[in-house]
Amino acid sequence: MSGSVAVEQQQQRLAEVFLVLWRQRRDGTLRVREPGGNARYLYFRGGMIEHVRSARARTPIGAALLKRGKIEEGERRQALELHRKSGERFGWCCLELGLCTEQDIREALIFQAVEEITDLFTWKGAQCSFHRGEPPLDVFDFDDLQMPLRLHTESVVREAVRRAAELETLRRQIPSLSDVYTLSPEALYSMQQQHGGAAEQELLRQLDGERDVQELLQSVRLGELEALRALVGLVRSGQVVPLTPLQLVQTAAECEREGRLEKAYRLYLRAEAGGLAQLDLPNRIAKLADALGRREEAVARYLEFAERCRAEELPEAAVAAYRKALELDPGSVQAMERIVGALVELGKPQEAMEFLKQLVRRCDPERDRDKCQRMWQEVLRLDPEDLDAHRALAELFLERGDRVQAVMELEELAAIHIASGENERAVEVLREILEIDPERVEAQLQLATTLAGMGRSEDSVQAYIQLAERLEAGAAGGEKTNWSFLAEIYEKIVSLDPGNVKARQWLADAYRGKAETDKAVRQYEGLVAALRERGPSEELASALRQLVDLTPDDYAVREELGLVLQGIGKRDEAHAVLREACEQAQRQHRFDVARRCAEALLRVDPLDLETHRLLHRVASIDRDQERAFLAACDTARLAVIARRDDLAAEYARKALELRADAEMRELLAGALERGGDGDEAPRAWVEAGRLHLENEDFGRARAAGERALRLQPGMPAAQDLLYLVESRRSSTRSAGTEAPERPTDKPMITGGSPEVTIVDRPRRKHGSVAGVAERLRSLRNPLAAAAAASPAPETPAEPQPRAAGVAAASARLKALKVGGGEPVGAAASGEPADALAQDGWRRVEAAGEAESEDAGQAPKPRALSAAEKLRRMKLGGGLGAAAAGGAPSPASPPQSQAQGAGAEPPPAAPKGM
Numbered sequence: 001m002s003g004s005v006a007v008e009q010q011q012q013r014l015a016e017v018f019l020v021l022w023r024q025r026r027d028g029t030l031r032v033r034e035p036g037g038n039a040r041y042l043y044f045r046g047g048m049i050e051h052v053r054s055a056r057a058r059t060p061i062g063a064a065l066l067k068r069g070k071i072e073e074g075e076r077r078q079a080l081e082l083h084r085k086s087g088e089r090f091g092w093c094c095l096e097l098g099l100c101t102e103q104d105i106r107e108a109l110i111f112q113a114v115e116e117i118t119d120l121f122t123w124k125g126a127q128c129s130f131h132r133g134e135p136p137l138d139v140f141d142f143d144d145l146q147m148p149l150r151l152h153t154e155s156v157v158r159e160a161v162r163r164a165a166e167l168e169t170l171r172r173q174i175p176s177l178s179d180v181y182t183l184s185p186e187a188l189y190s191m192q193q194q195h196g197g198a199a200e201q202e203l204l205r206q207l208d209g210e211r212d213v214q215e216l217l218q219s220v221r222l223g224e225l226e227a228l229r230a231l232v233g234l235v236r237s238g239q240v241v242p243l244t245p246l247q248l249v250q251t252a253a254e255c256e257r258e259g260r261l262e263k264a265y266r267l268y269l270r271a272e273a274g275g276l277a278q279l280d281l282p283n284r285i286a287k288l289a290d291a292l293g294r295r296e297e298a299v300a301r302y303l304e305f306a307e308r309c310r311a312e313e314l315p316e317a318a319v320a321a322y323r324k325a326l327e328l329d330p331g332s333v334q335a336m337e338r339i340v341g342a343l344v345e346l347g348k349p350q351e352a353m354e355f356l357k358q359l360v361r362r363c364d365p366e367r368d369r370d371k372c373q374r375m376w377q378e379v380l381r382l383d384p385e386d387l388d389a390h391r392a393l394a395e396l397f398l399e400r401g402d403r404v405q406a407v408m409e410l411e412e413l414a415a416i417h418i419a420s421g422e423n424e425r426a427v428e429v430l431r432e433i434l435e436i437d438p439e440r441v442e443a444q445l446q447l448a449t450t451l452a453g454m455g456r457s458e459d460s461v462q463a464y465i466q467l468a469e470r471l472e473a474g475a476a477g478g479e480k481t482n483w484s485f486l487a488e489i490y491e492k493i494v495s496l497d498p499g500n501v502k503a504r505q506w507l508a509d510a511y512r513g514k515a516e517t518d519k520a521v522r523q524y525e526g527l528v529a530a531l532r533e534r535g536p537s538e539e540l541a542s543a544l545r546q547l548v549d550l551t552p553d554d555y556a557v558r559e560e561l562g563l564v565l566q567g568i569g570k571r572d573e574a575h576a577v578l579r580e581a582c583e584q585a586q587r588q589h590r591f592d593v594a595r596r597c598a599e600a601l602l603r604v605d606p607l608d609l610e611t612h613r614l615l616h617r618v619a620s621i622d623r624d625q626e627r628a629f630l631a632a633c634d635t636a637r638l639a640v641i642a643r644r645d646d647l648a649a650e651y652a653r654k655a656l657e658l659r660a661d662a663e664m665r666e667l668l669a670g671a672l673e674r675g676g677d678g679d680e681a682p683r684a685w686v687e688a689g690r691l692h693l694e695n696e697d698f699g700r701a702r703a704a705g706e707r708a709l710r711l712q713p714g715m716p717a718a719q720d721l722l723y724l725v726e727s728r729r730s731s732t733r734s735a736g737t738e739a740p741e742r743p744t745d746k747p748m749i750t751g752g753s754p755e756v757t758i759v760d761r762p763r764r765k766h767g768s769v770a771g772v773a774e775r776l777r778s779l780r781n782p783l784a785a786a787a788a789a790s791p792a793p794e795t796p797a798e799p800q801p802r803a804a805g806v807a808a809a810s811a812r813l814k815a816l817k818v819g820g821g822e823p824v825g826a827a828a829s830g831e832p833a834d835a836l837a838q839d840g841w842r843r844v845e846a847a848g849e850a851e852s853e854d855a856g857q858a859p860k861p862r863a864l865s866a867a868e869k870l871r872r873m874k875l876g877g878g879l880g881a882a883a884a885g886g887a888p889s890p891a892s893p894p895q896s897q898a899q900g901a902g903a904e905p906p907p908a909a910p911k912g913m
Contacts, residue, residue: 011121011164015157017128022047022153028132029139034123040116043135049156050148051140052113061090064108064115067221070100102147110149115224117156121164163225170228173235174213178270180248181216181231181240182209199230200239207240210251212266245274249281256284261291279308283321290328299325299332306338315345333362340378349382357388365399372396385416398436407437414446423454439470445489452496461497464489468506483510494523499530501539508546521550528560536567548577555581555593559600566604574604575611582614591622609638609647616651629658636667645671662691666704673711682712689721693728701725 014032021030025047033039043051062080065071071079071094082093091105120126135145171177183204199222206219213231220227234240243251252267265288272281286301306321322339325332336359343352360375373396379389390413397406410433417426430447433440448463468489487510493503508523524547531540544561551557558581565574582597598615601608616631632655639648652668655661669684689704702725708718 010124010126011161014121014126014128015161017130018153018157021130022157026130026132027134028130029135031129031131032120032123033127033129035125040120041139042117043140044153045148047153049113049117049151049153051135051145052116052149053140054116061105061108061112063218064112065094065100065104067223068104068108068111069221070104070108075099106147106149109147110151111223113149113151114156114159118160118163118167118225121160122167167225167228170225170232173232174228175242176270176273177213177217178266178273179242180210180212180251180267180270181207181235181242183207184239184241197230199226200234203227203230203234204239209243210255210263212270245271245276248274249276249278252284256288261288264288265292279312280305282308286321286324295328299329299335302328303332303335303338306342310338310342315342318342319346330358331362333359336362353379353382353386356382360392365396369396369399387413387416390416403436407433407440407443410436411443414443418446418450423450426450427454441467441470444470448492452492457496461493461500464493464496465500465502468493468503494526498526499533501527501530504530505543508543512546512550517550521547524550536564538568540564541568541570555585555590555597559597562597562600562604571605575601575608578604579611579614582618586614586618586621589621591618591624594618595622595627607638607641609635609642609644612638613651616654625658629655632658633661633664636664636671640667640671645675649675660691662688662695662697662700665691666700669704669707673707678711682708682715682718685711686715686717686721689718689725693721693725696728696732698725698729698732 017030020026021028021044027045028043030042030044031039032042038054040052040054042049043053062071062076066073066076075094075097079090079093079097079099082088082097083090086093088096091108094100094105095102202220202222203216206216211219216231217224217227222230231240248267248271252264252271255261255264255267265285268281268285268288272285282301282305286298286305289295289301290298302321302325306318306325309315309318309321319339319342322335322342325335326339329335336355340352340355340359343349343355356375356379360372360379363372363375365372373393376389376392376396379386380393383389390409394406394409394413397403397409410429414426414429414433417423417429427447427450430443430450433443434447437443444463444467448460448467451457451460451463468486471486471489487507490503490507490510493500494507497503504523504527508520508527511517511520511523524543527543528540528547531537531543534540541561541564544557544564547554547557548561558577562574562578562581565571565577578597578601582594582601585591585594585597595615595618598611598618601611602615605611612631612635616628616635619625619627619631632651636648636651636655639645639651649668649671652664652671655664656668665684665688669681669688672681672684675681685704685708689701689708692698692701692704702722705718705721705725708715708721712718
């Protein structure tokens with residue numbers, strides 16, 4: 001009853017819309033759409049209906065002409081053929097063939113419009129919308145507009161409402177429009193007797209045992225209302241009866257063989273609706289639905305058929321039906337779920353597993369998480385080494401927060417990859433495990449081992465290091481750690497990366513702690529080799545200290561330790577290490593080792609006075625006179641700079657004991673002079689002058705004699721020396737020859753290589769202490785050495801500001817020790833240390849002012865008295881020579897110098913000189 005009320009209300013609303021348009025004489029298009037999507041368009045002009053158009057016309061124009069009796073069935077087929085060939089409208093084709101007139105077509109269109117409007121009033125839930133203006137061309141084409149119907153809207157609506165109400169009543173008396181009716185024996189008799197009205201007779205003629213009610217309504221030359229009224233009357237009278245379900249199946253099979261698939265499909269559906277329960281009926285319907293393009297229906301029917309087969313214990317037929325369903329809809333979850341069980345029943349686990357994988361990938365991981373887990377676990381039950389299942393389960397467990405289960409699944413996955421030789425994938429999985437659980441020792445060890453097997457040594461080392469660090473961290477936290485296991489890890493690191501400092505350090509310390517000295521030494525040696533490449537550092541020094549403790553007789557290690565300590569700025573410790581090694585080697589009479597250690601000390605600090613003394617002592621004990629002489633010379637020179645005149649004199653004497661050397665004699669004289677030895681200093685200057693004279697270094701010889709006279713005026717030996725110098729010089733000039741220029745190179749104090757410490761350059765017998773300053777500059781700054789090689793200015797001046805290298809050397813003077821005690825100078829004189837150091841440089845440079853003319857350093861000119869000029873003229877020098885030379889006469893020392901010394905003018909030189 002409620003359904004009838006709803007239909008009546010719908011009819012009233014639709015009728016009201018039509019009547020409003022009629023009363024207001026509106027122009028426009030009314031669109032009526034049913035919920036199923038079908039729509040019809042009615043064009044109103046002045047409130048009257050001019051055109052009706054439907055995308056799927058209920059009564060096509062051909063059917064309307066046929067129902068109105070304007071054409072026959074054969075003529076309709078002839079017009080349809082022309083319509084298909086020409087593409088023209090059906091009405092135009094009828095006119096072209098002369099089958100009807102325009103008036104006939106107009107009447108058919110009116111009949112068609114009334115049928116369509118009547119059908120509108122049977123729709124449920126129809127929606128209306130009105131669009132003003134001319135008819136839209138996308139709905140009504142040009143031919144439609146050529147024949148306006150001009151239907152009276154009010155009359156049409158009243159008739160449509162009446163007919164719709166009657167149609168609803170008649171349709172309720174027909175069980176289904178898909179029923180197929182056939183003539184009963186009584187109907188056959190009635191047809192023979194020509195009983196019944198025209199409508200009944202028309203209907204009986206169209207009954208053929210195949211047409212259903214819907215087709216029957218289309219084929220009879222009656223309107224739908226008249227045809228249904230006649231059919232209901234025939235059913236009530238018993239003249240027609242519906243086919244049974246079995247008869248419908250038989251008829252459908254016949255239609256299927258003839259290719260009338262749509263007809264067969266409807267008959268099968270009606271047979272099923274009639275209660276027929278044949279096993280293969282769903283399969284037949286599924287095939288026809290598939291052929292007709294109704295895939296969803298086909299899938300559902302195949303699944304239904306498969307379930308019936310499984311119920312009848314026909315698994316192969318069920319699997320075939322499931323496969324058909326999946327061919328039509330590969331994403332059918334229902335089909336996948338059901339086919340898995342059927343395949344397992346058939347003993348086909350691999351196929352079942354593949355379907356499970358397809359199925360689980362189509363599940364919603366958020367909504368169907370438990371279901372997905374069960375499916376993947378079922379896959380693993382069928383194949384325990386399935387990679388996809390392990391991966392998917394790991395992800396599911398992670399999403400749930402179950403990290404332990406996730407790691408277990410990933411470990412299984414990594415093991416499968418390794419067993420298959422897929423090491424790259426195994427490495428990826430192992431790294432993923434460590435991201436989840438960084439403390440997973442098994443995964444870290446497996447990662448390192450796998451990387452090593454792949455030849456990726458650097459990555460393997462990093463993995464081993466991370467593992468070792470985690471184990472050490474665990475031990476620091478109170479966990480028990482297997483020492484041998486940790487040592488094995490570090491040994492593997494060293495085997496892969498011999499230069500790994502951390503591993504070497506750990507192993508060395510560990511083996512030393514276990515008193516395994518040989519292993520500890522081997523690891524410390526490797527550690528030193530690795531750190532050595534990085535340059536001097538505290539780490540390298542520490543490793544060398546440990547190695548020194550383990551190998552006390554290895555002097556090469558001590559030597560390297562000293563050099564490294566020097567490189568990192570620990571000079572005192574460097575000195576102590578090297579000196580201890582040197583002294584110990586000396587006590588053991590291993591002079592080569594002692595000398596090498598001393599030379600290493602000099603490489604650490606070329607200006608270390610005590611080291612030079614040590615080197616001299618070693619050479620002396622070893623009876624190596626040449627090295628002893630050179631060491632004594634260097635010691636004496638440095639003692640001068642350090643203002644240790646007593647020490648300078650001592651080592652100058654030691655050098656002179658080994659070899660007569662003008663420079664050492666001169667250095668001795670200067671040291672004695674500064675030491676205040678008024679007796680021995682002049683004699684030493686005279687001896688130095690004689691050696692210079694032997695070397696034909698007249699300038700230095702004369703300077704030495706003059707120095708002696710300044711210290712001891714009237715000293716006969718000095719006067720004799722000056723006389724001999726001038727005589728030899730005059731004779732040389734008279735012969736027209738000059739003494740050749742002597743080499744200026746002197747021994748240089750240097751760090752050198754481990755084999756040689758003092759470079760013995762060609763020595764000149766008339767060298768001076770002044771060269772020490774330049775050599776010290778060369779040790780500290782090569783640029784300063786180059787500057788020192790240039791000629792000195794004619795007039796000595798105060799030292800200019802030194803270069804950076806010279807300043808550094810000057811600063812080092814403050815650190816020179818007196819027998820290992822406090823710095824020299826500052827404590828003795830009370831002067832600032834920097835001033836004393838600078839004074840040391842000045843003293844060395846002042847000594848160089850006495851260089852001879854051969855060395856390119858002429859003395860500063862001064863005025864001569866008339867007596868001196870006359871005396872020189874008597875000696876053969878002439879006034880010109882006296883005026884040009886500006887130097888004191890060898891027979892008469894300079895008056896100013898003699899007076900400055902506080903003595904009487906010296907007497908004339910003995911003639912025997």
